Amino acid sequence: MKVLNIIGAWFENLLNHSGLYAMMLIQVLRKLPKPPWYPRQILIQAEQVGVQSLPVVLLTALFTGMVLALQSYVGFHRFGAESMVSMVVSLSMLRELGPVLVALMVAGRVGAQFAAELGTMRVSQQVDALWTLSTDPFRYLVTPRVIAVTMMLPLLVALADIVGIGGGCLISVALLGETPSVYLHNSIHFLTLNDFYSGIIKAMVFGSVIGIIGCTEGFHCSGGAQGVGQATTRAMVISAMSILVLDYILTAWLFQ
Amino acid sequence: MIKTSANTPKIQVCHLGKQFNGKVVLDDISLEVARGESMVVIGLSGTGKSVLMKCILGLLKPDSGQILVDGEDWSTLDETEQLERMRRIGMVFQNSALFDSLPVWQNVAFALLRRGKSNKQARSSASEILDLVGLPGIEDMMPSELSGGMVKRVGLARAICHKPEMVFYDEPLSGLDPVMSDAITKLMRRLHEEFCVTSVTIAHNMQLARNFGDRIAMLLDGRIYRILTPNELDSCQDPVVRQFVDGRAEGPIRVLEG
Numbered sequence: 001m002k003v004l005n006i007i008g009a010w011f012e013n014l015l016n017h018s019g020l021y022a023m024m025l026i027q028v029l030r031k032l033p034k035p036p037w038y039p040r041q042i043l044i045q046a047e048q049v050g051v052q053s054l055p056v057v058l059l060t061a062l063f064t065g066m067v068l069a070l071q072s073y074v075g076f077h078r079f080g081a082e083s084m085v086s087m088v089v090s091l092s093m094l095r096e097l098g099p100v101l102v103a104l105m106v107a108g109r110v111g112a113q114f115a116a117e118l119g120t121m122r123v124s125q126q127v128d129a130l131w132t133l134s135t136d137p138f139r140y141l142v143t144p145r146v147i148a149v150t151m152m153l154p155l156l157v158a159l160a161d162i163v164g165i166g167g168g169c170l171i172s173v174a175l176l177g178e179t180p181s182v183y184l185h186n187s188i189h190f191l192t193l194n195d196f197y198s199g200i201i202k203a204m205v206f207g208s209v210i211g212i213i214g215c216t217e218g219f220h221c222s223g224g225a226q227g228v229g230q231a232t233t234r235a236m237v238i239s240a241m242s243i244l245v246l247d248y249i250l251t252a253w254l255f256q
Numbered sequence: 257m258i259k260t261s262a263n264t265p266k267i268q269v270c271h272l273g274k275q276f277n278g279k280v281v282l283d284d285i286s287l288e289v290a291r292g293e294s295m296v297v298i299g300l301s302g303t304g305k306s307v308l309m310k311c312i313l314g315l316l317k318p319d320s321g322q323i324l325v326d327g328e329d330w331s332t333l334d335e336t337e338q339l340e341r342m343r344r345i346g347m348v349f350q351n352s353a354l355f356d357s358l359p360v361w362q363n364v365a366f367a368l369l370r371r372g373k374s375n376k377q378a379r380s381s382a383s384e385i386l387d388l389v390g391l392p393g394i395e396d397m398m399p400s401e402l403s404g405g406m407v408k409r410v411g412l413a414r415a416i417c418h419k420p421e422m423v424f425y426d427e428p429l430s431g432l433d434p435v436m437s438d439a440i441t442k443l444m445r446r447l448h449e450e451f452c453v454t455s456v457t458i459a460h461n462m463q464l465a466r467n468f469g470d471r472i473a474m475l476l477d478g479r480i481y482r483i484l485t486p487n488e489l490d491s492c493q494d495p496v497v498r499q500f501v502d503g504r505a506e507g508p509i510r511v512l513e514g
Contacts, residue, residue: 125353128315132347132424133367133414134339 017216017238024216025208028146031139038144045148049110053156056109057102061160064097065089065167073176082176086186089168094195098161100247103206106153107239111214114145115235118218119228127219142219146211153207154200161199202250206243213239264327266291266422266454267312272321274307281307282318283478294448294455296465298500299475300509305458308475309424312456313347314338325422343367346415346423346453350430352407354399360386360410361395367418385413389443405436409443416447423448425457429464441467462501465489474500476509 072088130137172178217235265288274282281304310316365378389409499507
């Protein structure tokens with residue numbers, strides 16, 4: 001009986017939170033068409049999300065590209081198809097690893113930041129203060145953050161794609177004796193624009209997921225310091241999980 | 257168009273009720289605050305003072321009852337209309353709730369900046385109000401650099417910078433030393449008179465209730481128990497009022513079990 005209770009409570013909690021995320025998304029979409037949009041807030045958040053994530057994102061992409069080149073070389077070398085390394089690196093960066101790894105990194109950095117920031121504002125009544133200063137807290141805090149992360153994630157992914165392919169090239173040229181021109185030619189020759197777009201569309205979806213989950217957790221936070229801590233952890237874990245699940249769904253349904 | 261006359265109460269709370277998960281917090285509250293009056297609401301912690309204030313401000317939706325301001329029912333307005341009405345109020349939070357990412361002047365002039373005032377205009381208005389609360393020259397400091405008393409006064413400045421008609425205070429003296437408490441009470445009184453505002457204050461501090469309130473409403477178990485003037489506060493022989501005013505744990509109000 002106790003076990004059932006625990007499972008029930010867990011499930012209720014899960015449904016409750018999914019409901020909150022859905023409501024948040026609906027509210028963002030409902031409020032988006034009408035001003036005020038607070039462009040300054042969007043810019044500030046875009047800088048926080050985009051520019052400040054660059055080091056961690058680019059480093060991730062570089063080393064992923066490099067390790068991918070090494071590993072696929074091992075495999076392809078066994079049946080003499082080393083020239084395929086470049087294609088595997090570029091294809092997997094563009095379609096899969098670019099968007100997913102960048103999104104996971106940003107979820108850890110930005111999703112947690114949103115939840116902590118908004119959560120602290122909520123428990124210290126700064127959200128209520130916005131309301132009493134005739135400013136809609138939702139429009140001022142949530143919408144700019146969601147817009148910023150949805151816009152910046154595709155840009156980060158595009159940069160990560162380039163750096164990742166560059167990393168693969170570096171390893172192939174420096175360690176595996178490939179010539180740069182042949183490597184790059186092979187990389188690009190087999191790609192279609194669809195490969196690139198699919199990654200970018202994924203990035204936009206992941207970006208909005210990170211924004212919605214981080215902001216929901218922060219905005220509906222309660223219970224002081226502990227509440228903010230829990231909200232931050234939940235924002236990170238749930239966005240990371242959602243990214244992985246959504247990645248499969250998007251890949252399976254849209255980009256066969 | 258709603259007609260208002262000089263004797264329409266500024267704020268009229270009629271039969272307000274609010275529950276949280278089946279627990280009754282406000283149970284049929286009715287209260288009138290006249291134009292230019294300072295009403296202080298006292299009561300034990302957890303008797304619903306903050307909930308009452310949040311309902312008036314539209315931060316919580318009441319389950320029943322009406323909130324009339326100048327004869328207009330605020331509890332049925334939609335979100336945009338409510339936000340629009342917020343221009344007419346100023347709120348001082350218990351912990352001041354300053355925006356810690358913004359410098360002092362942007363905090364103080366926040367409402368003006370959102371209303372499209374230029375930076376220069378907003379900043380000069382902020383400086384003016386900061387002078388008024390006795391804090392000249394701190395425009396560019398961050399809230400984290402201020403002392404407790406300064407934070408309170410900046411919170412006060414932010415609440416009145418856009419010239420509201422009504423100012424709400426949620427325990428404005430919590431965490432202050434007696435000297436600073438008296439200074440802030442005097443400042444509040446001065447601003448109340450200078451700006452001709454209607455004030456509603458939640459207080460635990462009896463000194464504040466006596467010196468700032470024109471009338472004092474005591475809340476008990478989600479209802480208005482008594483409304484008194486500061487003079488009556490000391491002469492009232494009601495045991496419940498006496499226990500609260502004298503601050504004793506023993507008496508008709510049971511605070512400790514057993």
